[in-house]
Amino acid sequence: MEKTDEIDRRILNVIQVDAALSQRDIADRVGLSQNALWRRLKRLDEAGFIQGARTRLNAAQLGLDLTVFVMVRTRNHSVEWAEGFRKHVARIPEVQELHRIGGDWDYMLKVVTRGMSGYDAVYRRITTGIELDTVTGLFSMEAMLEDRPLNVFG
Amino acid sequence: MEKTDEIDRRILNVIQVDAALSQRDIADRVGLSQNALWRRLKRLDEAGFIQGARTRLNAAQLGLDLTVFVMVRTRNHSVEWAEGFRKHVARIPEVQELHRIGGDWDYMLKVVTRGMSGYDAVYRRITTGIELDTVTGLFSMEAMLEDRPLNVFG
């Protein structure tokens, strides 16, 4: 595993917040020449720290106004069943995340969709064609903090 | 609220997956000239559909190997308390999301940190200096799906 120094982390922290900055601007912010920055960026990229850039869209404006965390309990805890479940929910584009968790529940999904009717359709897709024990939804009434950058320091 | 047609949604779907594509490449993928694409991108941006670009980092390689969903129950359900709680957790950089939810719990936080000792420190920061009723953590043992694009169609 490659190492990162303080400047590397400042670079990563800048670009994870704004991927549209020019190398000139990034270099100024972290106190490097554009040339030196370019070499560090290339190294960080080749070492696997950087996993591409994404454009963030306004979900609400696209009608995607409902976020639901879906808790799932199952009786089958085999690796095979888990992989089948992963493939099952991977086909549902409204599913943003799927975690295998410990505690009272076995899996947690984050679903972003169009209102309650959209969620109803997603719920039916999740529960159809696969055997689940218990399913319940925790509805987000307000996203008070969202999409924050990773804590690359500390 | 501005409207989007099929081509707009295809554009948004392309750039939300890869923000590093040139306008030339995007135009080819959606079947437009570079010039026409530029005008649509400008319109979509000015209409507020686009909220900037972010570089995605390899959390595990940065040592951020533990994801915990923290469930919080409180006795105070006033708007003022909620805003104070938001400011309280906003100071903790390991908190990726904070949702006010319905059901058995009042709030849910997504925390990404460095192992159990990192989570312990975050847990103490969350529960210190503010009155919470019940706090419990759901530990992600495996992120089976993560960071998926929004469903801009349908």
Place this chain on the structure above:
DNA sequence: GTTGAAACACCCTCAAT
């Protein structure tokens, strides 16, 4: 690590269709 420069790609705008 730095500056400077050259070659190339990309972005933005405009003219013409």
Place this chain on the structure above:
DNA sequence: ATTGAGGGTGTTTCAAC
């Protein structure tokens, strides 16, 4: 909506220090 072209900016790779 399209192609084509020009100027300005950004990226990538040099050489020299």
